[in-house]
Amino acid sequence: MRTIVGSRAYQASFVTNEWNAGDRDNFSHAVPRRLSAEELMDAVSAAAGAKAHFPDVPEDTAASQLVDPHVGREGFLDVFGRPPRESSCECERRSDFSLPQALNLVNGKTISDAVADPNGRVAMLVLSGKGDEVIVDELYLAALSRLPTREEHARGVQYLSSGAKGSRAQDLLWALLNSKGVSLHLLKVAIMLNPQGHRGCNCEGPTRRELLRVGSIGLIGLSLPHFFFWRDTVSAAASRNTPARAAGGRRRTS
Amino acid sequence: MIFLQGGPSHIDIWDPKPDAPANIRGEFKPIKTKIPGTWISEHMPMMAEHLDKATLIRSMSYTPNGLFNHTAAIYQMLTGYAPDKVSPSGQLEPPSPADFPTAGSQVSKLQPPTDPVLPFVELPRPLQESGIIGKGGSAGFLGKAYDPYRMYQDPAKPVKLEDLSLRKEIPPERLKDRFELLKGVNGSMPDLEKALNDYAVDEYYGKAYDLVLSGRARDAMDLEKESPAMRERYGLQTFGQSLLMARRLIEAGTKFVQVNWPSVANGDPETTAWDTHAANFRPLKNLHCPKLDRGLSALLEDMDQRGMLKETLVVAVGEFGRSPRLGVSTSGNSNAPDGRDHWPCCYSAVVAGAGIARGAQFGESDATGSSPKEKPVHPADLLATVYFALGIDPDMEIRNHLNQPRELVKGTPVMGLWS
Numbered sequence: 001m002r003t004i005v006g007s008r009a010y011q012a013s014f015v016t017n018e019w020n021a022g023d024r025d026n027f028s029h030a031v032p033r034r035l036s037a038e039e040l041m042d043a044v045s046a047a048a049g050a051k052a053h054f055p056d057v058p059e060d061t062a063a064s065q066l067v068d069p070h071v072g073r074e075g076f077l078d079v080f081g082r083p084p085r086e087s088s089c090e091c092e093r094r095s096d097f098s099l100p101q102a103l104n105l106v107n108g109k110t111i112s113d114a115v116a117d118p119n120g121r122v123a124m125l126v127l128s129g130k131g132d133e134v135i136v137d138e139l140y141l142a143a144l145s146r147l148p149t150r151e152e153h154a155r156g157v158q159y160l161s162s163g164a165k166g167s168r169a170q171d172l173l174w175a176l177l178n179s180k181g182v183s184l185h186l187l188k189v190a191i192m193l194n195p196q197g198h199r200g201c202n203c204e205g206p207t208r209r210e211l212l213r214v215g216s217i218g219l220i221g222l223s224l225p226h227f228f229f230w231r232d233t234v235s236a237a238a239s240r241n242t243p244a245r246a247a248g249g250r251r252r253t254s
Numbered sequence: 255m256i257f258l259q260g261g262p263s264h265i266d267i268w269d270p271k272p273d274a275p276a277n278i279r280g281e282f283k284p285i286k287t288k289i290p291g292t293w294i295s296e297h298m299p300m301m302a303e304h305l306d307k308a309t310l311i312r313s314m315s316y317t318p319n320g321l322f323n324h325t326a327a328i329y330q331m332l333t334g335y336a337p338d339k340v341s342p343s344g345q346l347e348p349p350s351p352a353d354f355p356t357a358g359s360q361v362s363k364l365q366p367p368t369d370p371v372l373p374f375v376e377l378p379r380p381l382q383e384s385g386i387i388g389k390g391g392s393a394g395f396l397g398k399a400y401d402p403y404r405m406y407q408d409p410a411k412p413v414k415l416e417d418l419s420l421r422k423e424i425p426p427e428r429l430k431d432r433f434e435l436l437k438g439v440n441g442s443m444p445d446l447e448k449a450l451n452d453y454a455v456d457e458y459y460g461k462a463y464d465l466v467l468s469g470r471a472r473d474a475m476d477l478e479k480e481s482p483a484m485r486e487r488y489g490l491q492t493f494g495q496s497l498l499m500a501r502r503l504i505e506a507g508t509k510f511v512q513v514n515w516p517s518v519a520n521g522d523p524e525t526t527a528w529d530t531h532a533a534n535f536r537p538l539k540n541l542h543c544p545k546l547d548r549g550l551s552a553l554l555e556d557m558d559q560r561g562m563l564k565e566t567l568v569v570a571v572g573e574f575g576r577s578p579r580l581g582v583s584t585s586g587n588s589n590a591p592d593g594r595d596h597w598p599c600c601y602s603a604v605v606a607g608a609g610i611a612r613g614a615q616f617g618e619s620d621a622t623g624s625s626p627k628e629k630p631v632h633p634a635d636l637l638a639t640v641y642f643a644l645g646i647d648p649d650m651e652i653r654n655h656l657n658q659p660r661e662l663v664k665g666t667p668v669m670g671l672w673s
Contacts, residue, residue: 013445014445014446014449015445015448015449016448016449030449032446032449032450032453034453079398081397081398092350092351094351094397094398094399096397096398096399096453097399097453097454097455097458098397098398098399098400098458099372099373099399099458099461099462099465100398100399100401100403100417101399101458102455102458102459102461102462103417103418103462103465103466104417105459105462106429106459106462106463106466107417107418107420107421107424107429107462107466108417109416109421112421112423112424116423149442151442152438152439152442155438155442159435167428171428171431171432171435172435174432174435174436175432175435175436175438175439176439178432178436178459179436179439179440179443180440180443180446180447180450180455181439181443181446
């Protein structure tokens with residue numbers, strides 16, 4: 001796992017230069033893709049500290065653990081392209097971005113309810129009486145797995161102090177969850193393990209079959225780099241000046 | 255697109271055959287219309303008055319691939335392609351992401367609206383035959399981004415539009431604040447912004463913001479803003495109010511509105527399904543025709559008075575007509591002596607607007623309404639005509655889910671409609 005996650009291909013930045021901007025085949029840079037429906041919903045739950053509730057399944061079931069595509073029908077998951085499992089075509093899963101999705105993120109109940117959850121992260125942070133500096137740090141860590149840059153930090157603190165702290169903190173988490181750093185995250189695990197599958201297959205992005213093949217590796221793979229990165233960031237938190245960090249939580253390995 | 259799913263009987267509505275034998279001409283009498291020499295059913299009196307704004311096509315026709323059933327026919331009518339996996343009965347294939355896209359999805363991709371409105375709306379419910387919902391009515395391989403905005407609500411009752419209405423706890427000022435903040439958050443990650451250009455994230459967020467704040471889509475769906483007289487003119491039932499909502503949506507800038515006949519395609523004719531295998535006449539006279547007559551004539555009259563017909567195309571058509579002879583089986587279904595079975599070989603369509611001839615008849619059926627006597631129009635030709643009228647080249651190449659080149663539609667626009 002460490003070998004994979006530490007590999008040059010996995011660690012490649014999504015920043016392109018004039019020679020590799022057009023390349024999508026040779027792993028010369030990372031290619032961003034949207035989180036899948038289930039990943040995105042679970043990411044929102046994890047960041048906001050507020051679990052989504054699905055009817056007829058045990059409490060604490062995560063979206064990625066749902067077996068039946070009928071659970072939560074016509075809701076967030078379907079808008080974001082969860083496969084209906086009606087055919088065996090891998091193209092059932094969609095990873096494009098659309099107007100109904102933007103409407104849902106901006107005005108739907110999934111993010112709005114999660115950030116306003118009375119037992120959620122925002123409520124707990126505000127009730128704990130922590131200072132604005134700490135709250136901004138915590139929210140960046142929760143949503144983007146990194147600390148804010150100096151400017152981001154200053155802007156966040158300024159926003160929190162210019163109104164009712166509770167609703168202002170909700171707004172900040174809302175903005176972080178709607179930022180491009182969350183919904184369109186970099187994910188390379190599945191593509192790496194099946195290089196042929198990433199082009200010439202029926203659809204964009206890793207397929208359900210590939211994810212199944214990857215199995216638990218995929219799930220761990222998601223969090224491991226975050227862990228390595230977070231560990232390094234925390235130790236380096238005193239000097240807040242890494243532009244690579246600001247660019248989405250990845251670093252190049254030299 | 256007013257899609258009369260179920261297969262309306264052309265002989266009993268648009269193409270009466272008073273001189274045919276009794277087992278063909280049926281019970282209804284013809285009446286004169288504003289088109290000289292063209293008569294329609296006595297149960298369409300308002301349309302007879304307003305046909306001077308439209309062209310009546312009496313030569314719609316195709317030979318089906320396999321048996322004559324609804325879903326395959328609907329799919330062909332709205333996508334231009336025969337379904338590649340037709341079950342032996344020609345029906346009951348659920349929608350798949352590999353499907354050919356429905357016309358409205360194609361239009362909303364090729365000609366996205368410039369105003370903060372929904373691009374493609376389907377009212378008052380999706381297409382349906384038996385348990386199969388939405389076949390031929392989805393974006394298919396274009397991706398869910400281009401699926402219609404589906405109402406799932408009866409416009410004749412007050413409708414709830416939660417996703418288009420601002421949430422109670424988020425007044426406009428707060429949403430503006432949130433967007434300012436979001437702009438700042440994204441702005442501090444310029445490399446990520448650049449890498450994500452292809453997703454057009456800002457564009458969609460901008461549209462969502464405009465949609466929610468401007469409230470134009472929400473207002474367009476608020477029929478309370480119409481006078482009671484106008485609502486009554488369209489008919490105070492699901493179909494009529496759907497047409498009124500369609501007019502409001504088009505007025506607001508929506509590119510494509512599809513109003514489906516509110517009954518399931520193969521539903522019970524006694525409750526307004528067009529699929530009149532039994533009881534063709536009494537329900538048609540008392541239920542179906544009055545709603546269609548009132549609604550469609552109101553739409554044509556209203557749009558004409560507002561000058562909207564100049565730039566809007568209105569099409570009213572079903573997936574096929576019904577058998578000229580009463581009580582025979584053409585589809586393998588059983589039919590009562592007073593019923594008519596599916597008949598794709600000849601049927602009728604009403605088209606209006608976008609410069610199409612006013613008060614004209616196009617094509618003609620034979621003495622029994624069994625096949626076109628002249629100028630046959632294949633459903634794919636009608637679809638090509640729709641694209642042509644909207645300024646889209648029907649021959650253009652698009653790519654399917656396997657990245658294979660396909661024609662937008664394999665049909666020829668019916669240029670005769672403009673003469």
